[in-house]
Amino acid sequence: MIHSLKTLLWTLLVAGSAALISAPALAANDAMLKLLEELRDNGTISEEQYEKLNDAALAEEERGTASEQEAVKEQVKEQVEEATKDLPEISTDGKFEVASKDGNWRWRFGGRIQVDGAYYDNDNSELASGVEIRRARLNMQGTIYKVWDLKFEYEFTESPPDGIRDAYIRYTGFKPTSLTLGNFKEPFSLEQMTRDLYLTFMERALPDVFAPSRFLGAGVHTYGETWTAATGFFGNNVAEDAPEGYGIPARVTFAPVHEETRVAHLGANFQWRSTGDDKVTRFRQRPESHVTDVRLVDTGTFDASSFTNAGAELAGAYGPWSVQGEYIGTWVDQAGSDPNVYFWGWYTQGSWFLTGESRPYNFSSGIWENVKPKQNFSWGDGWGAWEAAFRYSYLDLSDQDIDGGKQDDVTLGLNWYLNPNIRFMWNLIKVLDVKGGSFNDAKPFIAQMRAQVFW
């Protein structure tokens, strides 16, 4: 016994001190193992007992190490949580957003830059080639007190207050219904409601001239599993001095299918708008190219007490293929004895992702969303997403005594999505014909491209 204790001490001091370095708290266990050996060696316990005890001691050591680490881990976790519990969630990837851990507060800073270049092959249409910043916007948006969303966005290529885009506060406490107050888009038209960043072509189609876009007002939006509905009451444009009339729009959409790569979408739009005390209106449209300020079709300002817009939407996606089309018409009630006039237009477009992506759809808003390439572009690795597209559009701004002209265009488009935030776009547009108006018989050809980044 004495001998074995001496041996134990020696062994312990030599071996145990080494063991201590890697697992210090288990020295006692190592001592136990040595003790067992000594007890076996001096016959206090049998070989069989020794095996059993040794196995148990080894298992204990393992459990000890594991449970000890677990205990430390638990303590660290608790204290790190304590130390970081006031830290918000901060997103840096894809967007800059800071939100409280409970999600009741959220702040986001976004922006976009679109640089366009256009070459115009003119005949008599006075289109001047050049480059421009198509859009340069910054926005700050947030969520406050959990159920209030706010947003302010400014377009720096336009003069105040024309540059004010979304500027609203939204109550989201009645899910799925939301109430919005401020400057925002009247619900009307699939292409108008889809963010410009996510359009297939550089500019919206000719009939977009009838879509009201943003006005100051109040609106309500709601949705179900396969449908959306929105309406509101809107006053004048933020840039206009009162009195500039008011509008009552409505949009309903129906999407019986909205899977990840299969979408079927139907929509109907309506707006009635009073032109206010001025009792005038005007419809004019650029040739699906914005570098020029020339409008090939233009009614000029004419007397009108009110007008009524109606539109129908049809769209779908099937794997890499997508189609989209809209018809919009407007009945204008000319003030006085002039007859009422009817203007209208339509477009149809199709696109194909060569790289296999599918156009994403937002069923709760009934609009298209941002394309995310399967592989982001990086030299020698992924090549981003590539999309080829075709569009035909038609616009008729001539009726009765108003000769604004009729125009139809075809467009070929090629889009390169380098990653979800950067996109290059190329459009070739042929104006097939302009009939009537100031540019009768104009048939210019347009080649344009865009570099777009947003965040």
Add this chain to the structure above:
Amino acid sequence: MIHSLKTLLWTLLVAGSAALISAPALAANDAMLKLLEELRDNGTISEEQYEKLNDAALAEEERGTASEQEAVKEQVKEQVEEATKDLPEISTDGKFEVASKDGNWRWRFGGRIQVDGAYYDNDNSELASGVEIRRARLNMQGTIYKVWDLKFEYEFTESPPDGIRDAYIRYTGFKPTSLTLGNFKEPFSLEQMTRDLYLTFMERALPDVFAPSRFLGAGVHTYGETWTAATGFFGNNVAEDAPEGYGIPARVTFAPVHEETRVAHLGANFQWRSTGDDKVTRFRQRPESHVTDVRLVDTGTFDASSFTNAGAELAGAYGPWSVQGEYIGTWVDQAGSDPNVYFWGWYTQGSWFLTGESRPYNFSSGIWENVKPKQNFSWGDGWGAWEAAFRYSYLDLSDQDIDGGKQDDVTLGLNWYLNPNIRFMWNLIKVLDVKGGSFNDAKPFIAQMRAQVFW
């Protein structure tokens, strides 16, 4: 002894290993407890000794566990502090602000949106009903090198550089005195110095026409326990081309009482302003409603080499009640042989919080602060704060050869503070009379409302 050792080992391996899972490092102590039992059982120690030893060992175990946990906790704390010491303080609730832990650096991003609608019941006053974005501002402010504050704020409803609001740098190293350089408000008038976000009515009272608001210059501000004093030297407005004169303002306030729900405030204001080489000036004022651009009283531009403003303030709060009044007059030194003229105005207002809040007062600036509802609004729970208010205001812009007109208004106001950041306001204004000027005898009635959010 041998037997007891064997028993000890067995017991230890079975019981101890379970104990290890919850407190692994204390196995040695468990072994000690078992050993004591064995020693008692084989008579090596007496029952009495055993009790004593066992109690001590148990106490030791407790202390051991506690001190061990304490030690780990301490280590974790230190290292968590080390790992997170470079993380700044980030506020997401109520505002977005990021500050270094030492407070020497601070960055904040704020903004506001005010959407107004106004209905004008006209007689001959040409006021046109409508909606507008009253204010849409973003700002970035910060603290750098501990003692320097900076701020830049832009009003997006106005054209550059008119939209530049606060744009200054401030030295705060001589507490409680601060020095400011840049574009900021000349110290003058309680209502003008109070932030528009915190006003009781949608627009400031008629006599605010005499308050200089923001100019480019340098100023000094200081305060004691019951008083504040501010002065400065200011050049032209940021939007005006030089030479546009310069101004020397001063404001002193005295608040013998400024408790949480009881405030008594007195103030005096002064400004001398040269009109610069142009030697002209103009005073005109909207009817406490901003949707219209019509001014019912307006001196038109007239010759003036300088003018002197003086004003007196009186205000107080007592529980849910508050009162406020100001008188401001201006002596205009008309250039040449024209006689000097005197214009003046005053207003008085009172308000009552139906929900029991008290109007908060900022004693170091001598201004009113933001109302925080006792309960924030949420459906079926709190209903926010509600305030009813009344105001009478008078403005006289007619004297000698200048016939700008005289106007007096009464206003009924109702404010709903949903939470500290969102407010709805309703104002009913009756213009009691306009005498003289271009709108002689005008007595329009105005109903207007505002939705306000700021962050």
Add this chain to the structure above:
Amino acid sequence: MIHSLKTLLWTLLVAGSAALISAPALAANDAMLKLLEELRDNGTISEEQYEKLNDAALAEEERGTASEQEAVKEQVKEQVEEATKDLPEISTDGKFEVASKDGNWRWRFGGRIQVDGAYYDNDNSELASGVEIRRARLNMQGTIYKVWDLKFEYEFTESPPDGIRDAYIRYTGFKPTSLTLGNFKEPFSLEQMTRDLYLTFMERALPDVFAPSRFLGAGVHTYGETWTAATGFFGNNVAEDAPEGYGIPARVTFAPVHEETRVAHLGANFQWRSTGDDKVTRFRQRPESHVTDVRLVDTGTFDASSFTNAGAELAGAYGPWSVQGEYIGTWVDQAGSDPNVYFWGWYTQGSWFLTGESRPYNFSSGIWENVKPKQNFSWGDGWGAWEAAFRYSYLDLSDQDIDGGKQDDVTLGLNWYLNPNIRFMWNLIKVLDVKGGSFNDAKPFIAQMRAQVFW
């Protein structure tokens, strides 16, 4: 043995429990030490063995403590890293920037405010004294997907889209070469390429009139250890309607020496620019003071189909001394039968840091950088950096049939850098002479100062 065990237990319980508080897991080792004493006392081991064993046990205890603490520390470190690995890097000191830990994403918010005051001692030069906000800018910039940089900066003293400054996206994947697309500075002139925040004098020298500054276009920049090269293709100015011509600039610099306090820099610049369909151009320049809008030299708008700029740069720093000079000339191809004209200018300047700083140089861009004082200013402690400077500049805008005038100025400058972000500047300018043009013989004296903060 029995006795010694009893003693051991007692000693252990009394002494060990105290030891446990400070190092609980080492109780076993204390027990070992006591056991050794007992074994020595009852003769089981010799005094010699005891010494050896005791020393080893003590060493083991030390190692045990150290290694145990190390192990816990390591575990804590790992787990703290795990718990905080999604937290971005947040800079609050000197700038506000948030970046992902891997550096692939970065967001930064910056701005600047410059407040100027100028006093003009006129003769016939119609310069009007006053104050102005010289620049008030905010910007948001970032890095996305590691190799894409983006930046948007807006100047709030100017109307849209004139206020758009940098608005670009840059590919940095081909280090050290970068490709930029959008609105940014054409590479031309050391003084123009150096950020306005880092200039020695309040305004750039007279010949800067020939430097193109920002246009919409595409550019490439690269550099080696001692050189930089940049070129590009640029269209019209962001504020101009097309068609406004296009420009092809190039800049190469050579810096055989660029140590921390010693710099030798040479540069050459070139630009060819078509004036577009308008076929006109104009050169005019303020007298190195911006509060006034008056230009003492001005060619007026004249016919020109294109012009070619060329320039040479020479600069250096040696300890607190720095020198800089440029020559720029432009050949204008007047449309039609008018003769070609040649305009030119040059400047030379020197500066001395009284407080010993050296002007920092950015060798990868071939430009000057921000001065950082050796000691920041704070009352009674450091006094910031002080710099005295002198400049002579000359501009000749008269040739052939164009009489824009010739001007030469001398400037004395004093700069106070309170810290890296705040600077005060004083300039005394004497226009030595204006010959020709609308202000023939004008020799005004100008005293101006600036307060500048940026972040």
